Amino acid sequence: MTVKLTRKEVEEHNNNKSCWFIIGNKVYDVTKFLDEHPGGCEVLLEQAGHDATETFEDVGHSSDARQMKEDYLVGDLVEEDHQKYSYDRKATSNASKTEKTDTQPLQDKLILGGLIAAIVALIYYLFTA
Numbered sequence: 001m002t003v004k005l006t007r008k009e010v011e012e013h014n015n016n017k018s019c020w021f022i023i024g025n026k027v028y029d030v031t032k033f034l035d036e037h038p039g040g041c042e043v044l045l046e047q048a049g050h051d052a053t054e055t056f057e058d059v060g061h062s063s064d065a066r067q068m069k070e071d072y073l074v075g076d077l078v079e080e081d082h083q084k085y086s087y088d089r090k091a092t093s094n095a096s097k098t099e100k101t102d103t104q105p106l107q108d109k110l111i112l113g114g115l116i117a118a119i120v121a122l123i124y125y126l127f128t129a
């Protein structure tokens with residue numbers, strides 16, 4: 001079973017003896033990773049006890065880095081402390097993009113139908129002229 005934590009509990013782990021932060025409503029303990037982080041320990045300590053989602057995303061971490069962070073997972077935030085992130089909004093706007101492409105086949109059919117009608121009209125015109 002996953003451990004459920006509150007933002008308040010995470011806030012207490014805000015130093016180099018115990019450094020936790022939140023990424024995407026999940027809690028990570030990076031105390032042991034501080035000296036290994038390729039971006040340096042300072043940036044991690046700045047986020048200690050806070051929500052590091054936006055900064056983590058802004059850096060554009062590699063998929064290896066994303067995978068790596070799961071080694072430091074300690075638990076999930078309780079439902080009440082969940083937050084909507086701007087990358088969720090991005091995800092929704094991507095979803096509406098998908099909706100747009102969903103209507104694409106209909107547009108394609110209309111264009112194709114128009115073309116066929118034009119060709120039929122041309123043949124009819126040639127034969128009756």
Ligand code: HEM
Nearest residue numbers: 028030038039043047052055056059061062065068069072
């Ligand atoms: C558990 C969480 C994290 C893991 C596992 C992680 C891992 C990594 C890794 C593997 C890299 C090397 C480049 C790459 O592969 O993308 C990196 C670079 C970096 N990370 Fe993190 N990181 C974490 C959290 C953060 C946070 C919260 C920040 C906040 C600012 C941050 C800032 C940076 C910066 C500034 C670089 C250097 C980018 C560069 O020099 O190109 N990281 N991180």
